[in-house]
Amino acid sequence: MTTTLERPPAQPQPDERVARVSLARRLLVKPEFGALVGVIVIFVFFSFESDVFRSMEGAANWLDGASTVGLMAIPISLLMIGGHFDLSAGVQVGTAGLATGIMTTYWGLNVYASMVVSLCLLLFIGFINGFLVTRTGLPSFIITLGMFLALQGINLGVTKQVTNTVQVSNLNLVPGYQALKDIFGSQISIGGHKFQIAILWWIIFTIIGSWLLTQTRFGNWIFASGGDPNASKNVGVPTSRTTITLFMLTSAMAWFVGNTQIIRFSTIQAQVGIGQELIYIVAAVIGGCLLTGGYGSVIGASLGALIFGMTQSGIVYANWNSDWFKTFVGAMLLLAVLANQFVRRLATQGRR
Numbered sequence: 001m002t003t004t005l006e007r008p009p010a011q012p013q014p015d016e017r018v019a020r021v022s023l024a025r026r027l028l029v030k031p032e033f034g035a036l037v038g039v040i041v042i043f044v045f046f047s048f049e050s051d052v053f054r055s056m057e058g059a060a061n062w063l064d065g066a067s068t069v070g071l072m073a074i075p076i077s078l079l080m081i082g083g084h085f086d087l088s089a090g091v092q093v094g095t096a097g098l099a100t101g102i103m104t105t106y107w108g109l110n111v112y113a114s115m116v117v118s119l120c121l122l123l124f125i126g127f128i129n130g131f132l133v134t135r136t137g138l139p140s141f142i143i144t145l146g147m148f149l150a151l152q153g154i155n156l157g158v159t160k161q162v163t164n165t166v167q168v169s170n171l172n173l174v175p176g177y178q179a180l181k182d183i184f185g186s187q188i189s190i191g192g193h194k195f196q197i198a199i200l201w202w203i204i205f206t207i208i209g210s211w212l213l214t215q216t217r218f219g220n221w222i223f224a225s226g227g228d229p230n231a232s233k234n235v236g237v238p239t240s241r242t243t244i245t246l247f248m249l250t251s252a253m254a255w256f257v258g259n260t261q262i263i264r265f266s267t268i269q270a271q272v273g274i275g276q277e278l279i280y281i282v283a284a285v286i287g288g289c290l291l292t293g294g295y296g297s298v299i300g301a302s303l304g305a306l307i308f309g310m311t312q313s314g315i316v317y318a319n320w321n322s323d324w325f326k327t328f329v330g331a332m333l334l335l336a337v338l339a340n341q342f343v344r345r346l347a348t349q350g351r352r
Contacts, residue, residue: 031288032300034339038286038307038332046314053310053317056193063195066309067202070302071257072276073283074209075250077301080284081213082246083226083293084133084140088125088147089250090277094155096122096258097268101168102158111176119255125151126251130244152274159270172266185264198260202302205253209298222246226293282329283308286336307332 047054053062072089079086099118103109109117129147133140159166171177184201187194213219221242224232229239254273262268285291286307287300308329315325 031295031297032303033288034336035287035300035303035307039303039310042307042310042314046310046318050314050317053314056191058313058317060193060195062309062313063199063306064309065312066306067196067198068257068261069276069279069283069308070202070305071198071205072250072253072280073287073301073305074205074298075246075253076280077284077287077289077296077298078209078213078222079246079250080281080289080291081226081293081296082222082243083229084243084246085144085281086129086247086250087141087144087277088129088151089144089254089280090273090275091148091151091155092122092125092251092254093258093261093273093276094268094270095125095151095273096255097262097272098155098159098168098258098270100259101171101262101268102162104174105168105170106162111171111174111180115259118259119252122251122255122258123248126248127244129251130247133247134240134243148277156270166270167267168262169267171262177263177266180263184260196264198264201256201260206298206302213298218242218245223294226295228294279308279329282333282336286332288336291337304336 043054050058052058072093076086076089096118099121100111100114103114103117104111125147129140129144132138132143136143156166159168172181184197186197188197188200189195213222221232221237221239224235224237225239225242233239258268258273261272283304284296284301286304287297287302289296289301311328312325315322315328
């Protein structure tokens with residue numbers, strides 16, 4: 001007579017969708033969490049180093065510096081989440097301002113019409129970048145590097161040819177300038193202290209960009225295109241159209257920033273924006289965007305830009321040698337990349 005042993009029933013595996021996750025882990029896997037901690041640490045540090053830094057005047061200064069970087073970091077973060085880079089983003093800022101200034105002050109075109117034409121020009125540049133990336137299969141790094149070099153030469157060559165100098169000036173003398181300055185280059189008063197209106201535009205575009213990324217179908221397409229473009233294409237995600245749109249959005253923001261600068265100062269140099277493209281990328285990476293795509297945050301990118309602005313002004317207020325600023329930026333980039341890799345692994349493990 002044989003005895004059969006009954007096996008105990010298998011224990012049900014917990015559903016990962018309803019598994020309890022600690023608050024610390026939920027915070028760590030947020031792309032913008034590291035940048036938020038960095039903002040707090042840097043603010044506290046420089047507040048102890050300088051009384052001016054924590055004053056309203058100091059805040060107005062470092063917020064102004066952060067806003068220019070932050071505006072461009074928004075579309076750059078979207079593009080990086082989509083799996084691409086745009087090394088021509090910085091020089092496009094100069095292209096936009098120069099185009100508006102030349103058409104208005106030297107060719108006599110109405111300032112509003114000049115801005116529309118320059119917008120069309122920048123959108124065309126963005127379309128070319130996106131089209132070449134999607135059609136050739138070459139890395140966006142190579143395509144946009146070529147566009148960067150081309151626009152750098154065009155900006156300088158055309159400006160010299162038209163103005164006999166390396167700048168475009170006197171936009172403040174054209175009809176309609178004051179109305180534009182009220183919108184793009186004025187100041188707003190908060191508690192009796194003056195803040196540049198660009199800061200307000202930065203906040204508005206951050207909200208719009210975050211909504212676009214997290215609350216719309218297009219945002220899902222961005223994440224899918226950057227995470228696994230082949231798989232995304234197989235399930236019907238229009239990866240090519242998404243990529244082209246992202247490049248055009250980057251160019252549109254370059255148009256906005258470039259025109260904001262020439263309207264605010266009424267002059268712009270042919271070299272404006274050159275070298276800034278790396279700062280935009282650094283801000284996005286500090287904000288949690290992975291260099292490999294598929295992961296990141298618009299809010300994090302804006303926080304990364306805020307870290308940049310706070311540090312740039314804080315070093316001056318603390319009476320340090322400003323030559324060390326780029327050293328800090330390089331160190332922050334390396335730390336951000338390492339931290340993002342750790343968070344990515346943590347998030348991946350959390351899904352297993």
